[in-house]
Amino acid sequence: METWEPKNTYALIVGVLDWMDKELTPYTKENRQDRAFEAQLVADGVPEENIVFLEDSEATRDSIISALQNIVKCSHNTLIFYYAGHGIRRGNETFFANYDVNTRQVEKTGFSLTELGRILKGSWKGNRLLLFADCCHSGALASVVKLFEGSDATCAACITSVVASNVSTGRWTFTESLVKAFAGNWVIDTDGDCRLTFYEVDTFIQQEMRFREKQITYAIATKNFNDDFVFRKAEPCSIGKDANGPWKLMEYVECEWHEVWYLAQIIECRENEWKVHYIHYDDSWDEWVDDSRLRKPVGINVQLGDKIEVEWGGKWWKAMVLDIKNYFALIHYDGYGSEWDEWVTNERIRK
Known part of the structure; x- marks a missing residue:
């Protein structure tokens, strides 16, 4: 090797x-x-x-x-x-x-x-x-x-x-x-x-x-x-071990808070509970949650060939989906050359 x-x-x-x-x-x-x-x-x-x-x-x-x-x-x-x-x-x-x-x-x-x-x-x-x-x-x-x-x-x-x-x-x-x-x-x-x-x-x-x-x-x-x-x-793990259950240390998840799902990361584990850190929020929001408030991150919600609108520069532009990879869609803007094609996520798409 x-x-x-x-x-x-x-x-x-x-x-x-x-x-x-x-x-x-x-x-x-x-x-x-x-x-x-x-x-x-x-x-x-x-x-x-x-x-x-x-x-x-x-x-x-x-x-x-x-x-x-x-x-x-x-x-x-x-x-x-x-x-x-x-x-x-x-x-x-x-x-x-x-x-x-x-x-x-x-x-x-x-x-x-x-x-x-x-x-x-x-x-x-x-x-x-x-x-x-x-x-x-x-x-x-x-x-x-x-x-x-x-x-x-x-x-x-x-x-x-x-x-x-x-x-x-x-x-x-x-x-x-x-x-x-x-x-x-x-x-x-x-x-x-x-x-x-x-x-x-x-x-x-x-x-x-x-x-x-x-x-x-x-x-x-x-x-x-x-x-x-x-x-x-690799250096040895410095923050503990995985606990029994579906979620692992440092895994990315979505966590429900007041009926809204936020991207988070598992930072500690204990029996039937996981401590999450909300991405782009400070540590004061970290909390322990049970499995009922966790889910896998949602993938891209469009299909190949879909006609959609994509946000760019604060405005919505008509586009078509050319390809899909996990959480991303490759889109082509109507009336523009291929040099403007780009990969986007759900947050920038509306149908």
Whole structure:
């Protein structure tokens, strides 16, 4: 079973939370999780000299390209690329917004995923590529992964905050989940073998983004990237054990409160009772409940081909359902091109 080797890993981390172009909304720098990801890599054993972090004004287009060109020369085993900030889509091209990007001339001033792929495919000679991004349209990193399909020497994978077609929220949920994975959080170890595999990490992040942010995402990997690749050992459970009954620790549920169902998570168990934390509410609302107030989260309530209305920008737009995956429907807006197609949840749909 293949296992990640931190001491043989190089990482380029790009975190941009404000920009020269004031048309791009800045993010708060308090408790920034891109730095937490860097710290976790070091804690895992990645040598500090193997990590390049470009923060905010350091992350100009030229600086990102230069850092990438330099790091690919050094990395002969595992290479990690991570970006947090704004993702911008123009036609079929996606850009990770560098500090000095001009949103009116993105094609000339932005750092494109085509450029990222060109440098990696053309110059990097390592054997494992891990791509992560926390931004709108981050799933477009799949285009870089696909460049390595069929390679005997290199396997590649990306795990991102959302699929290529969709925007992402401004919260750190994705990166916080990534940090938990690299820290060996026991919740991710669903088979209890004390190892966190690529498949388990992907499944965990899908769940966190689905329930906490209502975003759809899934990993993309080359065929030679094994699902049982091990990120690291799992840490032991620190909050108790499951009790007898239908619900498990840290499971997402819906909990009834005053005849309304709210999304919640099981945070403690005891005989015939479960303590829930309501998602996006503070801890003062945590409470013990019995089974009569719990149910599985409700899936998407439309069918393939349905004519519906979808909320976007505070208005309702006519659309049609193109595809369905669990809690999400892929919709096409009437009278608009396919570049506007996106995955939505029940909250944005009416019939």
